[in-house]
Amino acid sequence: MKNExxxxxxxxxxxxxxxxxxxxxxxxxxxxxxxxxxxxxxxSLDLIGQAMxxxxxxxxxxxxxxxxxxxxxxxxxxxYRNVLLLEQPNGDFANTMxxxxxxxxxxxxxxxxxxxxxxxxxxxxxxKSLKETKYHxxxxxxxxxxxxxxxxxxxxxxxxxxxxxxxxxxxxxxESDLDQSLVDAGIVPSMSEIKIQWAETVRSVLExxxxxxxxxxxxxxxxxRGVHSEHLGFLLADLQYMQRAYPNMTx
Amino acid sequence: xxxxxxxxxxxEEVCDPEIPVLSLADLGVLRDVEYLxxxxxxxxxxxxxxxxxxxxxxxxxxxxxxxxGVDDVRVELVLSPAWTTDWxxxxxxxxxxxxxxxxxxxxxxxxxxxxxxxxVPCPKCGSRETKMVSQFGSTACKAHYKCLSCLxxxxxxxxxx
Numbered sequence: 101m102k103n104e105x106x107x108x109x110x111x112x113x114x115x116x117x118x119x120x121x122x123x124x125x126x127x128x129x130x131x132x133x134x135x136x137x138x139x140x141x142x143x144s145l146d147l148i149g150q151a152m153x154x155x156x157x158x159x160x161x162x163x164x165x166x167x168x169x170x171x172x173x174x175x176x177x178x179x180y181r182n183v184l185l186l187e188q189p190n191g192d193f194a195n196t197m198x199x200x201x202x203x204x205x206x207x208x209x210x211x212x213x214x215x216x217x218x219x220x221x222x223x224x225x226x227x228k229s230l231k232e233t234k235y236h237x238x239x240x241x242x243x244x245x246x247x248x249x250x251x252x253x254x255x256x257x258x259x260x261x262x263x264x265x266x267x268x269x270x271x272x273x274x275e276s277d278l279d280q281s282l283v284d285a286g287i288v289p290s291m292s293e294i295k296i297q298w299a300e301t302v303r304s305v306l307e308x309x310x311x312x313x314x315x316x317x318x319x320x321x322x323x324x325r326g327v328h329s330e331h332l333g334f335l336l337a338d339l340q341y342m343q344r345a346y347p348n349m350t351x
Numbered sequence: 352x353x354x355x356x357x358x359x360x361x362x363e364e365v366c367d368p369e370i371p372v373l374s375l376a377d378l379g380v381l382r383d384v385e386y387l388x389x390x391x392x393x394x395x396x397x398x399x400x401x402x403x404x405x406x407x408x409x410x411x412x413x414x415x416x417x418x419x420g421v422d423d424v425r426v427e428l429v430l431s432p433a434w435t436t437d438w439x440x441x442x443x444x445x446x447x448x449x450x451x452x453x454x455x456x457x458x459x460x461x462x463x464x465x466x467x468x469x470x471v472p473c474p475k476c477g478s479r480e481t482k483m484v485s486q487f488g489s490t491a492c493k494a495h496y497k498c499l500s501c502l503x504x505x506x507x508x509x510x511x512x
Contacts, residue, residue, distance in 0.1 A: 135485035135495065142487035149401025153430065224431035228400055231433060231511050234461045239486060241464050305464075 105278035107161045108181065109288060110222065111171070112324055114154030115182035118172055119332075120203060121147030122339050123190055132193050139239060140196070146232040153225045160221075173343035177333050178326040185268035187323070187332045191261065194254065197243040198261035201305065204237035206272045209297035213289035222287065241305045248309025255310065262306070263314050270319040272298070353421060358384050358391060365415050368407045369490055372446045375408060379438025382429065390423040391416070396434045398511070399491035436511050447508055448474045453496065458510035471507045473498035483507075 124144035131137025155168035185203060190196045211233055214226035247258040273291040275283075282288040306313060322328065342349060362381060367373045375381040375395065383394040393412050397405050409426045416424045436455040439447075444454035453474045460466065468483040478500035486509070488495040493506040 135487070138489075138495075139485060139487035142491055145401035145403070145491055146399055147401070149397070149399060153400060220431075224429075224433075228397075228430045228433040231435075232399060235486065238461045238464065245464065308464075 102161055102163050105281050106219070106287065107158055108276070108278055109282055110154055110158040110161060112181035114151050114158055114168075114171070115180050116186055116203075116207075117147045117154060118151035119180070119182040119335065120186040120200075121145075121151060122335060123186065124196070124200075126190055127196065136193070143200070143236050143239070146229075146236070150225065150229045150232070153228070157221050157225065169343075173340050177328050177336060180323075180328065180332065180336075181326065182323050182332075183268065183271045183274075184320055184323040184329055185265060185271065187329060187335055188265065188268065189331055191264075192257060194247050194257035195261040195264070197240055197247065198258060198265055200236070201240035201244045202265060202269055202302070203272070204233060204240050205301040205305070206294065206298045208233050208237050208301075209294050210289070213294065217288065218286040237301075241301075244305055244311070245309040248306070248311045258309070259311050262311055266314040266316075267318055267320050271321040271323060274321055274324055276324065353419075355384050355386070358393075358416070358421070361415060361419050362393070362412065365408070365411045368404050368411070370447070370450065370452065372450045373443050375412070377440045377443030377446060379434060379436075379440070379443075380408065390425055391421060393424060393426045394429055395426060396429050396432075398434050402491055404490075434511070436508065439508070451475060451505060452493070453505060453507040455508050455510040458512075469510070471496055473501060473503065474505055475503050476501040481505075 121144045124140045124147065127137060127140040128144075129137065131140060151172065152168045155171040159166040159168065159171055185199060188199060190199075208230070211226045211230040214222055215230060217223045217226065244258065247254040249255070273295045275291050279288065279291075283290050303313075320329075359376070362384070363374050363376060365375050367375065367378055367380070370378075378398070380395050380398065381393070382396050383392075385392050385394075393416075395405070395408060395412070405428065409428070412426050413424055416422075439454065447454045451474050453471045456469050456471055458469045470479055471481055471483075472479050473481050473496075476498060478498055480499040481496050482499055484495040484497055484504070486494050488506055488509075492508060492511070494509040495504065496507045497504045
């Protein structure tokens with residue numbers, strides 16, 4: 101029998117990478133400057149690569165012969181386990197960078213802890229992905245500071261993005277009952293440790309960016325249970341089009 | 352029966368599709384060659400998770416060995432230990448420079464924001480007066496620089512540790 105807890109956890113890690121990778125890919129050809137166009141698609145490529153490793157592993161745990169393509173292209177909305185933050189539309193560049201920063205600041209300490217996982221495959225994927233994530237966090241942090249401490253226009257836009265996206269941040273740290281068994285087994289870290297590190301990174305970068313953490317702390321959640329916002333369906337329609345229109349097509 | 356050394360020497364002819372002067376061994380992507388039961392197992396590791404060249408490298412290894420008459424080959428991709436630019440051979444660094452790509456330099460701590468970027472000498476004129484244009488370049492493994500002396504843009508094979 102498959103390990104349901106491990107399957108769910110790995111699927112959720114893979115879906116987070118996949119959905120954000122897809123969102124960033126939407127910037128291809130639309131970046132505000134060429135260098136940023138290339139940067140966002142490079143980061144997208146890293147995330148899609150991580151998603152391939154993670155979803156392959158999820159398929160292996162599932163034991164029904166599904167590979168990353170089957171999992172990425174042939175599920176319905178409610179079967180995806182990504183957090184709501186990552187499926188939110190790109191909006192302007194400030195919004196995209198804020199979403200990226202809030203996620204990178206979470207992913208880096210998470211991968212750091214997952215390197216020590218007792219599950220060798222999770223550890224290997226985390227070790228590989230951590231090196232890439234450090235570059236991502238540096239990139240998004242620098243943009244948050246540059247935009248926040250920049251012109252009145254850039255400051256307002258990035259503050260608006262923060263006000264809008266803040267409501268999706270608690271979900272990053274949500275833990276299901278199933279997750280607890282993995283924490284006890286030393287396979288994944290407890291989210292409370294990750295949240296402390298995330299909060300410190302977010303506080304220091306936002307402070308330097310002269311941005312204010314929203315006082316309204318109303319929070320949304322649902323993605324990790326498969327309850328998504330309306331945006332995911334549109335994203336998947338784009339992502340899955342070729343496989344749905346031409347089943348089993350390959351490059 | 353061919354030896355491991357022979358296989359390795361044949362694989363010297365398999366190059367990175369994006370940087371055709373570097374063999375997989377120079378790049379540090381080729382991790383191991385061993386004979387198991389009745390097949391050769393070639394172990395490779397990706398530079399970056401999403402590197403699209405990995406599939407091509409795998410196919411190139413298979414077709415090179417097939418061309419040499421070795422059919423029983425399996426290529427396996429491993430993630431750990433994770434690839435680092437420390438594995439680029441000295442020979443590989445020289446080849447990169449002559450190809451116009453600056454090899455990786457020891458880099459400043461990535462946790463320091465807005466740190467002065469690493470000084471990367473221009474692979475064309477050797478000047479140290481260069482400027483990073485973007486941390487992300489033409490492929491996942493490169494950053495984009497330009498030389499302030501000869502004014503040429505160039506790729507920098509960025510440090511990954």
